[in-house]
């Protein structure tokens with residue numbers, strides 16, 4: 177059976193979604209290749225009704241492709257305003273072919289140039305150029321996407337009793353909506369299986385059509401990987417798989433991956449138990465536990481992926497496998513750090529901990545801090561982390577725009593899981609390095625109260641739906657062995673205080689304390705799971721949203737370069753061989769060195785396991801293995 181499957185899949189990859197790209201001034205005109213040969217011009221033509229191979233673009237992995245193999249290409253890589261565009265055979269890593277589509281703008285990735293309608297003319301044959309991004313009308317390119325569901329897919333999902341939303345259904349647009357509204361993707365179908373057996377049937381149905389198959393747990397991926405990150409995927413939505421069973425006898429819980437963090441915290445807490453996880457209650461356990469899972473209990477208990485004892489995984493060939501320290505051990509290693517590339521995890525068995533008897537959330541704020549004071553605040557936190565701070569201490573630094581140029585908002589937020597009365601003694605050595613805060617809120621109470629305060633959202637996620645966002649994020653993980661230099665810290669704060677003051681985005685930065693003395697994250701041997709960045713002191717989350725209220729598209733074009741520059745302020749002031757990383761739960765699909773930053777020294781082993789369990793790359797996602 178496997179051999180006939182392989183034969184089928186060796187045929188060229190079929191993409192079932194095609195996108196036409198229009199100048200905003202005339203939706204009847206289409207971005208068109210003059211021919212399918214290398215060097216052919218890209219120009220304006222009347223849209224051909226029913227589609228034309230020279231107008232049927234697919235947006236995939238940063239490329240805009242035509243004819244299956246040709247890419248939109250910046251001629252000669254010249255950055256000069258007015259340089260005309262061409263099609264050229266796609267080559268991986270060719271930066272002349274990388275584009276960032278955001279709202280209606282199409283930006284040459286890592287450059288400040290955008291796709292531009294030459295002279296604003298929609299005359300047939302007018303060639304298209306690059307020009308410095310201005311956000312102006314000549315740089316607005318609305319797209320229309322038509323997705324077709326292979327009829328064989330619909331038939332086999334139906335035969336297996338799996339409900340699904342298909343393009344054209346009234347439920348489709350809600351089912352295909354991304355949390356990050358910067359992405360508008362058109363899956364071929366969104367399936368809603370109710371069991372691992374149905375997940376397996378759905379995977380087989382997708383594979384039989386040579387499709388990309390992707391799991392969606394909570395749908396919170398910053399780069400819409402729960403929708404596949406590309407058009408035309410079969411999305412296996414796990415939201416009908418929400419069982420949680422708590423086993424008191426061995427302090428484990430079996431959690432289906434359709435569950436979100438808030439609901440899991442409530443269910444475990446009702447039995448006096450807890451696991452480490454992040455603060456957003458709407459995040460699904462699937463991606464969270466597959467890539468990391470940091471929260472303020474992580475210095476005591478590790479990442480979410482560290483507490484997985486076993487998992488049920490649907491493989492690319494439809495097998496329902498168990499993975500643990502004794503069965504399918506390579507797979508067990510891989511799913512703890514890179515699971516979305518290896519299969520669909522339908523449930524995880526996790527070790528639970530007694531919910532702490534008390535928990536105190538602390539939130540201090542300093543408005544309009546100057547550059548010197550804020551730089552000192554980071555440097556002294558870095559030092560404080562190496563003192564003998566207890567594992568029950570979890571914290572992050574927070575930055576936002578100041579109220580005058582040259583200043584930032586600075587905050588310290590975290591939770592203390594020891595006796596409330598001993599928090600002051602733990603924090604005092606750090607607080608005494610800082611001026612008097614402008615605000616402080618100390619919230620002592622029960623463990624579940626701390627989870628609710630930190631979430632700032634309902635824990636019962638069925639009670640209200642979540643507000644979507646339109647944003648871009650980068651991350652940076654700093655090595656404990658090579659802390660940030662004062663030059664890097666000052667450059668970073670100076671950038672936030674100046675560029676951050678004028679930015680037209682709504683931005684924040686969180687500097688999460690992964691490491692420091694007594695951190696359970698760093699105590700795990702590097703090679704015991706696929707998670708590649710055990711030696712991390714801080715994980716920076718750089719986050720910039722559209723400034724609309726609520727934060728809807730369009731996303732400002734300079735939002736990308738704003739965060740690129742912020743990350744670069746640290747990296748360019750650090751040693752050339754600085755062993756920093758990036759965090760997969762804050763994914764960035766614009767990185768050019770993603771494999772190293774995300775998977776580090778584990779990439780080669782991950783690749784070889786991938787070849788064994790998913791040789792046809794069914795679970796193909798941006799920045800995957």
Ligand SMILES: *[C@@H]1O[C@H](CO)[C@@H](O)[C@H](O)[C@H]1NC(C)=O
Nearest residue numbers: 192193194227228229232322
């Ligand atoms: C363009 O793509 C659409 C959607 O996949 C397809 O229906 C249509 O046949 C394509 N047209 C051509 C000429 O390739």
Ligand SMILES: *[C@@H]1O[C@H](CO)[C@@H](O)[C@H](O)[C@H]1NC(C)=O
Nearest residue numbers: 423425426427428485486525
């Ligand atoms: C915990 O107990 C359950 C039965 O209650 C069993 O199925 C499971 O394998 C046990 N897990 C571990 C890690 O021992």
Ligand SMILES: *[C@@H]1O[C@H](CO)[C@@H](O)[C@H](O)[C@H]1NC(C)=O
Nearest residue numbers: 178491493494495788789790
């Ligand atoms: C499915 O793939 C797994 C992992 O490669 C392999 O162990 C198993 O034998 C395969 N099952 C079938 C039915 O081919």
